[in-house]
Amino acid sequence: MDVGFLLQDPDVILASSESVIQAERISMLWLLPQYVLVTAGEVLFSITSLSFSFTQAPASMKAVLQALFLLTTAFGDLIDVVVMSAVPRGAFGGQAGEFLFFAALMFADMLALAALAVRYRYVDYTGGGEIVGSEVEEKQD
Numbered sequence: 001m002d003v004g005f006l007l008q009d010p011d012v013i014l015a016s017s018e019s020v021i022q023a024e025r026i027s028m029l030w031l032l033p034q035y036v037l038v039t040a041g042e043v044l045f046s047i048t049s050l051s052f053s054f055t056q057a058p059a060s061m062k063a064v065l066q067a068l069f070l071l072t073t074a075f076g077d078l079i080d081v082v083v084m085s086a087v088p089r090g091a092f093g094g095q096a097g098e099f100l101f102f103a104a105l106m107f108a109d110m111l112a113l114a115a116l117a118v119r120y121r122y123v124d125y126t127g128g129g130e131i132v133g134s135e136v137e138e139k140q141d
Contacts, residue, residue: 055126079105 046069053065080102092098 056123058125 049069050066053069054062057065083101092101
């Protein structure tokens with residue numbers, strides 16, 4: 001055995017012991033619809049959330065609500081990091097199981113927010129702070 005072979009770069013030794021497989025030729029344009037969909041979702045969610053919080057908050061609280069909106073985004077990213085670092089690799093049975101797990105978390109969040117929305121009383125701070133909806137009818141009686 002040649003001593004020069006042992007002093008070679010370990011990557012070269014590893015590459016020489018494995019066979020080379022041809023790379024797949026997939027266009028990067030397949031990522032474009034995914035980015036468009038995620039971007040559209042983020043835009044629609046951000047506009048709706050900030051519009052709702054700005055119409056439902058007194059003038060002195062608008063900046064605080066924007067900060068809380070950004071904080072919830074950061075908290076969601078933190079949940080992702082904590083879950084992915086706490087769960088052993090392969091516990092979800094692959095990437096599809098991981099996606100289904102996070103979809104279930106989003107569904108639970110949707111149910112919690114729907115329960116809160118049913119009991120929410122809309123207040124219009126843009127037009128003088130009057131209560132809009134069923135409570136207006138109750139006050140007129």
